[in-house]
Every structure is written in C-alpha cells, then in structure tokens.
Amino acid sequence: MIASLNYYFVASALNIATQRVDTSWRWYVIRAAGLVAAGLIILLMLSGIGQVTGLTYRFIEPVKAWAIHKALAIALCISIAIHVLFLVLDKFIPFTWPQVLLPFLSHYNNGTAVGNVALGWWAVTFGVLAMYGVIIVVASSLGWINTKRRTWRWLHYVSYAVLALVLLHGIYIGTDIRYGTFRTAWIVAGIGVLLAILSRLRRIGTTRETDDSD
Numbered sequence: 001m002i003a004s005l006n007y008y009f010v011a012s013a014l015n016i017a018t019q020r021v022d023t024s025w026r027w028y029v030i031r032a033a034g035l036v037a038a039g040l041i042i043l044l045m046l047s048g049i050g051q052v053t054g055l056t057y058r059f060i061e062p063v064k065a066w067a068i069h070k071a072l073a074i075a076l077c078i079s080i081a082i083h084v085l086f087l088v089l090d091k092f093i094p095f096t097w098p099q100v101l102l103p104f105l106s107h108y109n110n111g112t113a114v115g116n117v118a119l120g121w122w123a124v125t126f127g128v129l130a131m132y133g134v135i136i137v138v139a140s141s142l143g144w145i146n147t148k149r150r151t152w153r154w155l156h157y158v159s160y161a162v163l164a165l166v167l168l169h170g171i172y173i174g175t176d177i178r179y180g181t182f183r184t185a186w187i188v189a190g191i192g193v194l195l196a197i198l199s200r201l202r203r204i205g206t207t208r209e210t211d212d213s214d
Contacts, residue, residue, distance in 0.1 A: 024092065026086050026089055026090040026091075026092075027086075027090055027092055027093075029082065029086045030083055030086045030087055030090060033079045033080075033082040033083035033086065034079075034083050034170070036075075036079045037076055037079040037080050037083055037166075038166055038170055038186075040072055040075055040076040040079060041076060041134075041162065041163060041166050042163075042189050042192075042193055043072055044069065044072050044073060044076060044159070045159065045163055045193050045196065045197075046192075046193060046196055047065070047068065047069045047072060048069060048156075048159070049196045049197065049199070049200045050065075050196075051065055051066070051069065052200055053199060053200055070141075070142075073137075073138045073141065073142075074138075076134060076138070077134065077135075077138055080131055080134060084100050084101075084131070087100050088100060093108065095108070099124070100128065101128070102128065103125045103128040103129055104125055106121060106124040106125070106128075107121065108120045108121060108123075108124050108173075109121065110123075110172075110173060119172040119173075120172065120173060122168075122172065123168065123169050123171075123172035123173035124169075124173065126165045126166075126168045126169040126172075127165070127166075127169040127173070129165050130162050130165035130166045130169060133158045133159070133161055133162035133165065134162055136155055136158050137155060137156055137158050137159045137162065140152050140155040140156070141156065160197065163190075163193060167186070167190045170186055171183070171186065
C-alpha cells in the first residue's frame with residue numbers, strides 16, 4: 001500500500017513537472033539567453049577596457065586577446081537573437097515582431113511602476129535600444145576597425161550607453177534579477193564595470209597630460 005502511494009505521488013510529481021516544462025520551456029530559454037547576453041556584455045566591456053589600459057596583455061597576448069574579444073561579441077549577437085526570437089515564439093507573455101524590434105511599442109507590464117509609469121514598458125524599450133546599440137558597435141568593429149578607425153572609435157563609445165541600458169533592462173524586467181542573490185550580483189557587476197570605466201578615463205586623462213607636457 002505504501003509503495004503504491006509513493007509510486008502515485010512520484011508519478012503525479014513527474015506529470016506536473018512535465019506539463020510545466022512543456023508550457024514554460026520557451027520562457028526559460030528567454031531568461032537563459034538574456035542572462036548569457038548580459039554576462040557577455042559585461043565580459044566584453046571588461047575585455048575592451050583591459051585592452052585599452054594594457055591590463056589584459058599581462059595575461060593574454062594581443063592577437064589572442066582580440067580574437068577572444070571578437071568571439072565574445074559574436075556570441076553576444078547570437079544570444080540576443082535567441083532572446084528576441086523566443087520572445088515572439090513564447091505564448092505565455094505574447095510579443096509581436098514590431099514590439100521586439102521597435103522601441104515604445106510594447107505594452108508589457110510586470111507590475112512594477114513609479115507613479116503612473118509602468119517600468120515594464122520602459123524596460124522593454126531599454127532592451128530594444130540596447131539591441132540596436134550592440135548591432136552598431138559589433139558591425140562597425142567587424143567592418144570599419146581597419147578602414148575607418150576614427151568613426152569606429154566614436155561608435156564604440158555607444159557600448160557605454162548599451163551597458164547602462166542593459167543594467168536597467170535587467171533590473172526592471174528580469175524576474176531573476178529583481179530580488180535576492182542575482183540582483184546583488186547584477187549590481188556588483190555594474191559597479192565593477194563602472195570602476196573599470198573610471199580607470200580607463202583616468203588613463204585617458206593621464207595620456208593627455210603627457211601629450212600636453214611634450
């Protein structure tokens with residue numbers, strides 16, 4: 001009798017789990033791709049700043065460091081594409097192609113708001129703008145870094161805006177980052193990148209002072 005009851009409870013639990021996976025697996029793909037993309041953006045920022053300051057070259061030779069940086073950028077684009085594609089395929093929270101490709105069109109509301117402003121709507125808009133920022137930075141890096149270096153350098157500064165947009169997107173839309181350990185890790189990562197950016201700006205200022213004294 002006890003064995004039969006145990007079998008019944010195990011079978012019921014497996015059935016519930018199977019149904020949940022069947023209805024929610026696309027949403028898990030969306031969340032996983034989003035978290036991977038966010039992590040890759042942070043790694044790209046740290047990698048790029050490390051190359052500018054020379055810190056990266058203490059551990060990795062320049063050619064290999066650039067190859068890794070390029071591979072991270074391509075992986076980022078793939079993870080963003082998966083994130084966007086499955087947003088449209090998922091039926092739990094339906095998005096249309098215009099809503100995921102154009103800013104300000106989504107009516108998504110995750111229940112967070114400041115006054116009468118739904119933060120979910122803004123979070124989606126931040127994500128869309130960040131996506132186009134990534135496209136600009138990666139496309140210009142792949143096509144213009146050797147032929148239009150000045151233009152590439154100025155467009156590369158868009159990556160800082162992308163990082164800010166992604167941080168806001170994750171905080172205000174991500175169910176994983178809204179509370180607890182993930183949120184703390186997200187904020188700590190943002191602070192870490194901010195410190196790296198300040199280090200880079202300090203280096204730029206030092207370089208200019210050296211040039212002026214010459």
